Structure formats: C-alpha cells, structure tokens
C-alpha cells in the first residue's frame with residue numbers, strides 16, 4: 001500500500017471595515033478587510049496548515065508565530081515555505097478540497113481565478129473550491145476549511 005497522509009484545517013478571521021482582502025491569493029475589492037497579524041488570507045492559511053497536519057508537524061502557529069517577522073506577511077510565502085517542507089519529506093499532493101464560508105462576499109464569480117492561482121502555487125490540478133454562507137451565524141467572519149491528501153513519492 002502507498003504511503004498516504006491526510007491533513008485538514010480550519011481558519012477563521014474577523015472581517016472589519018476596509019477596502020480589500022485576499023482569499024486564496026486573489027484580492028477582493030469590497031467594503032471589508034481582515035483583522036489579522038499576517039495578510040489574513042484564510043484559505044491559504046487553511047491549506048498551509050492542512051499540509052503541516054498531513055506531514056504530522058503540528059500546526060501553523062508553531063511554524064509561523066505571531067512575531068515581527070510574520071507581521072503583515074504575504075500568505076503565499078507561508079504556503080511556499082510549507083510546500084518546501086513537504087518536498088523535503090518527499091511527499092506530493094494527490095488532491096485538495098476546500099470550503100470558504102462567508103456571508104457578505106460573493107466567492108462564486110472568482111472561484112475559478114482562485115483555483116488557477118492555487119494550481120500555479122501547488123503545481124497540481126486536483127483542486128476543488130467550494131463556497132457557502134453561514135446564514136447569518138458568523139456574518140462578521142470569514143472562514144476556510146481545507147482537506148488534503150498527500151502521497152510519498
């Protein structure tokens with residue numbers, strides 16, 4: 001049997017009044033920003049931590065603590081660093097499934113753009129983007145869930 005590893009993660013950030021925010025590396029221009037130590041890209045954080053989880057290496061905060069180095073950090077850099085960890089351990093991605101939960105931002109018109117950006121970063125086409133709403137339960141928050149399957153090369 002092949003050496004398979006599954007990983008999952010959920011990230012959540014508070015929405016605050018602003019001009020734009022990033023989701024999956026794509027900038028959304030609207031009336032919101034994200035209250036976060038880094039650039040607050042929930043989707044890239046969830047994907048990065050899912051990979052860390054699959055590798056059995058703890059959580060995102062252990063590798064990227066809330067210090068000066070990570071202040072306003074570009075989350076694509078975080079994901080790239082995690083991918084380097086994955087490559088070092090000789091794993092590759094089989095597939096990635098994601099879910100974005102947000103009430104006040106329409107994801108669907110941009111989900112293909114997010115998918116293409118993730119395909120380029122992860123160098124893998126087996127990526128799925130889903131979006132839903134919280135029905136007003138978490139209307140001041142944006143949340144992302146990621147599940148990833150890795151295989152040893």
Ligand SMILES: [Zn+2]
Pocket residue numbers: 011012013036040041042045
């Ligand atoms: Zn986050």
